[in-house]
Amino acid sequence: MPSPVVELNRAVAVSMADGPDVGLALLDSLTATGALAAYHLLPAARADLLRRLGRWDEAAVSYREALALCATDAERRFLTRRLAQVPSTSQ
Numbered sequence: 001m002p003s004p005v006v007e008l009n010r011a012v013a014v015s016m017a018d019g020p021d022v023g024l025a026l027l028d029s030l031t032a033t034g035a036l037a038a039y040h041l042l043p044a045a046r047a048d049l050l051r052r053l054g055r056w057d058e059a060a061v062s063y064r065e066a067l068a069l070c071a072t073d074a075e076r077r078f079l080t081r082r083l084a085q086v087p088s089t090s091q
Helices: 004-018 020-033 041-052 056-069 073-084
Strands: none
Touching: 004 020, 004 041, 020 041, 041 056, 041 073, 056 073
């Protein structure tokens, strides 16, 4: 059944097959719909793709957005660790 969550999962799968830039384009289209605006896994997935592309500052912003939406301690710890691994390019 089509749904925004299925589209999110599809974008992640496409990124693994075709590259993070292709998956990011799909995620950006999904983000534009506003359908998952309060769902922490959308900015978390976006952050991971941006990290894989070396777009550190944008990845950090997306990790922070995911953290703000995250409800569980385990996921919060994971996202916090990922955010700490993002090199800072702003001085």
